[in-house]
Amino acid sequence: CNTNELLHTIVALYDSTLPDIGAETIYNTICDKKVVTILVVIENNNSPKITPQRESEDDQVINKEDCLDKLVEDINYPDSVFKNVFSDSESSSSSEEDVDDGNSATDYSTGIGKFLEKVKSCSINIQQKLVACVTFQKVTTFQQPCQEEHVIDLQLMACRKKYRNNGIGRYLVKLLMDRDYIGEYDAIVTAADQKAIDFYRKFGFTEDAILTSKY
Numbered sequence: 001c002n003t004n005e006l007l008h009t010i011v012a013l014y015d016s017t018l019p020d021i022g023a024e025t026i027y028n029t030i031c032d033k034k035v036v037t038i039l040v041v042i043e044n045n046n047s048p049k050i051t052p053q054r055e056s057e058d059d060q061v062i063n064k065e066d067c068l069d070k071l072v073e074d075i076n077y078p079d080s081v082f083k084n085v086f087s088d089s090e091s092s093s094s095s096e097e098d099v100d101d102g103n104s105a106t107d108y109s110t111g112i113g114k115f116l117e118k119v120k121s122c123s124i125n126i127q128q129k130l131v132a133c134v135t136f137q138k139v140t141t142f143q144q145p146c147q148e149e150h151v152i153d154l155q156l157m158a159c160r161k162k163y164r165n166n167g168i169g170r171y172l173v174k175l176l177m178d179r180d181y182i183g184e185y186d187a188i189v190t191a192a193d194q195k196a197i198d199f200y201r202k203f204g205f206t207e208d209a210i211l212t213s214k215y
Contacts, residue, residue, distance in 0.1 A: 010030060034137050138152055
């Protein structure tokens with residue numbers, strides 16, 4: 001597994017669990033230089049181990065035509081292009097929001113076609129080991145002159161369907177709240193849909209309009 005394949009696998013997990021966001025937005029979010037993504041992986045003695053290896057010459061060649069835009073135009077991919085990466089993923093339909101508008105300076109989806117072919121032929125298995133991930137950014141704001149505040153912006157979090165209800169989501173949120181692990185911060189913010197609000201309330205998140213407007 002190389003870094004490019006790992007990137008596509010992470011995007012596949014987010015896209016299969018958060019289909020309304022769109023793959024192009026997910027690529028741009030997790031590839032931001034200031035963004036950090038934490039992965040939860042499972043080691044199974046019965047499955048092949050992932051070992052670092054030198055990329056072959058074929059892997060090193062980047063085909064700029066092998067990207068998300070080309071795949072969503074292909075009739076072979078009528079739904080999410082990642083729908084077959086995880087065996088337990090929810091089905092989702094593609095939309096115009098999934099297509100790049102052409103304004104992005106870098107297309108991080110390059111190599112996606114080769115990745116999907118490797119998944120189909122079972123020549124890589126990182127998708128079997130990735131369980132969950134969380135993506136966040138630590139930003140500094142100045143609410144008052146010379147008074148900085150450090151804010152954790154929880155941008156994305158996902159867990160594979162078959163591993164849910166095992167406390168993995170709680171583990172990831174608690175990890176972000178752990179100052180020994182993350183460092184000092186003044187607040188954690190996130191944009192949650194209606195179904196996730198009760199989950200975040202358990203950790204002290206609030207919808208207070210005055211407090212949230214501060215960040």
